[in-house]
Amino acid sequence: MIERRSIFKEVAVHGALIVGALAMIIPFVWMVSTSFKLPKEIFVFPPTWIPSEPTIKNYVDLFRNLDFARPFLNTVIVSGSITFLSVLFSSMAGYAFAKFRFRGRDALFMLILATIMVPGQMTIIPVFLMLRHLGLINTYSGLIIPAMVSAFNVFFMRQFIITIPDDLLEAAKMDGAREGFLYFKIILPLSGPALSTIAIFTFTGSWNSFLWPLIIAQDERMYTLPVAISVLAGQYGENIAIQMAGSCIVIAPILVFFIFAQRYFIKGISLTGMKF
């Protein structure tokens, strides 16, 4: 009896997940499928999920007209550096805001929190002027440094680290450990899910980033993948198939990254016996 009920429950749960997954995946499937279509098939209705004459022409066109290696490499360098630096500095600052005691800590933290509430559009021009004065236009540093600043990440890490029990840190301090040691030996190992979460968000955001790389690049050798591909996407959105192929190329590496990174969520932390 119990057995049957639990089978029914499992079917219901998985059924719900599958229905939801379909809703998530359908636009994406259409995107992939369109990227393999010839122009004449794009608007066929009812839509064909599997192209009747699948073609790799759109991809070939992109690869032929695009010096693919350079923008790809740029994007890897830029997104990789942004993610690494942002995760490092945000977790350090988050640790300090969560566990250090000093005057003005909460005020400073509120100031950082408040910056999230200002629409990013407002800072485009001042930041660009700033970069010009620092001589960072058309450099990797110019692409990386402003983007690694993330109030969200600091906020997120602080909220997470605050849940790590003080007792743990105090005990280590008794043994004479310094803050640097605590950070590497206690904070970082216990922050696995939080670190991988902001790593994924930061990487995804910087990988897809379009406007900043475009504004900062003064020649095409500094273009990142989304910028390079959108040059070919066309003024009037005329070639939707190429646009979709371009998006697929941009998305594929993030998926690989995500599949790799999500393993760290599963591990999680088994801090049984800790108070929160």
Add this chain to the structure above:
Amino acid sequence: MKRLAIVVLICTILLLSAAVGATTIRIWAMGEEAKSLHIIAEKFMEENPGVKIEVQAIPWAGAYDKLLTGIAAGQLPDIAQMGTTWMAPFGAMGAFEEVSGYVERSEIVDPEKFFEGSWQTAVTEAGILGIPWYVDVRVMYYRSDLLEEVGYDSAPQTWDELYDAGTKLTARGPQQAGISLLFTGTFANEFMPFAWQNDASILDEEGNITVTAPEFIEAIEYYSQLFWDDIALKAGGELIHDFGTGAVPIFFSGPWMVRMIQNQLPQIEGKWGIALMPASESHTSFVGGSNWVIFRASRNKEMAWKFVEFMSTPDIQLEWYRIVSSLPAVVDAWDFPELADDPVISVFGEQLTESRATPNIPQWGQIEQAISRRVEEAIFGTKSPEKAAQDLHNDIERVLRRQK
């Protein structure tokens, strides 16, 4: 004596370095066509040894913001391709070189050699700020087979005919419409031709606002009527697809559509055509396209001008047409049989002689937004055409007063 020797020496060094060191001209150009510009640039470099042209291709999607930040920070190339409707706002920032002096001295560039509507896009209050490169002009695309079924052997030529044909095409059945027209977003470029066709305008020559004139109200009413009677649908369709199935057999668009229809709808070959815009008083259409501008901060203005001149010669204009099929802004280029004898392309040539650009004032962005908003209200019936025109008048007045 010694001092003179030093001066001579310095002069010689300067001269030599100018001759030996290559001049680099940096260009910002937009979209896919920028990817083909190097073909022409190489020709120029052959003719001008010692000059190097560097083209940076900028996606249309972010071009506006890139220009804005570039101008704000003074981080600019020597030359840029500029959408004609962008001339006034960016021109007002004072970033473009005023080129009337160059034009006077030039043997190649002469206002008379360009289509008038196109040349006007380069002229603002601040003078001549650019030179036309290529033009886009809107014409009527129609399905000849479907129009024939409702009794039209050729495209509708007047407002009345267009309305009549639209009604009959809509009556074909459910989900069948007559005309595709924009009704939301910024669609002043789609609406304004109707105002011009009816002899209406936004501003008269003294700068008075003229949108409450009966001609203008009539244009709003005609445009809205097409929606009220379901001849045009308030639904964003897939233009190309709807044209292919025949659900929407008439629309107005620029030359880029020709290639798209040929590529994506081979099944309707021979069943469609293009014609002049419908006329009330005239067939006036909207002319756009791109101009060349030289930035004031450029250190190589002479050479930059030389490049702009080079792009304005009929031969190069034709060459460019061959590469990316964008329409020449230079009238003489249209005498080449490739353009003159092409039944489709020649319609654009004819339409170009009856075409206008939107007013080249820095406030146009706001006015354009106001036009779209008020006409949209008339289309949805939340305001009568008279009231919409009155509100538009007030909007424009406020805009012109604010930015003085």
Add this chain to the structure above:
Amino acid sequence: MKTRFVWILVFIGPALAAMFIFLIIPIFASFLLSVTDFNVFSLTDWSRANYVGIDNFRDLLSDPLFWRSLLNTVYCLVVAMPLTVMISLGIAMLINRERTLFKGLFRVIYFLPFVTNTVAIAVVWGWILNMHYGLLNWFLGLFGISGPNWLGDPTFAMPSIIMLVVWKAIGYNMILFMAGLQNIPDFLYEAAELDGASSWQKFIHITLPMLRPTMLFVTTMMIIGYLQLFEEPYMLTGGGPLNSTLSVVLYLYRQGFRFFELGYASAIAVALFLIIITITLVRMRLTRHSY
């Protein structure tokens, strides 16, 4: 015990320095513009901008489009936030269950919308929402429902935008909730089971309270994020029809980056900032009292 200054400097220094240069100073600079008439003519010649006091704010209060955009934005927040929380928490819990199969696969699928390039996906959505040929209305048609003109009807345009917003936000918030769920120690559930608690009781008495930090974080970020709604209406509707999807940030962008009324745009930014901070503080205060 105070932390030694050198440690503070080492840990906060790098993040703070970068933040001051690229975030805090630029924000202050742009806020300063809100009391000027900085516009198209001032951009290359700053001396042409004049101090105008609170004129911009006074104009703002009597600007029907601003009020309209605020109303639209709040509408989006009020509908989209509960929807996003319920769906993404539900999915996170379902995937997190021990007996759920293909966890990894589900996680990847639900995360897909978040990684997808916005421009491309807006094209796809425009097509899905198409009145005649869209998948959505085709699907509704299977049940005999004649779907509306989603993006062309002022009543349905905002719901369409909300649909896209929620669709994109689910994967992201799901991950935050999953990270939160991972932090709930199993023994709490085990103890409750020994006491004979039902699933619902476990959810109410263990999951929700233990998720409080995550919930506070997620909802706070959502308030801040949704009130800055921009990309979806920018890509899908441009604010129309009849300004029914004009959001505050879209209006700000239009004023500042299309009309170059940077002074006025800054006033909008300041107003939005004040609204967001008020709502956020109220939200935080509520939490403190409700538990």
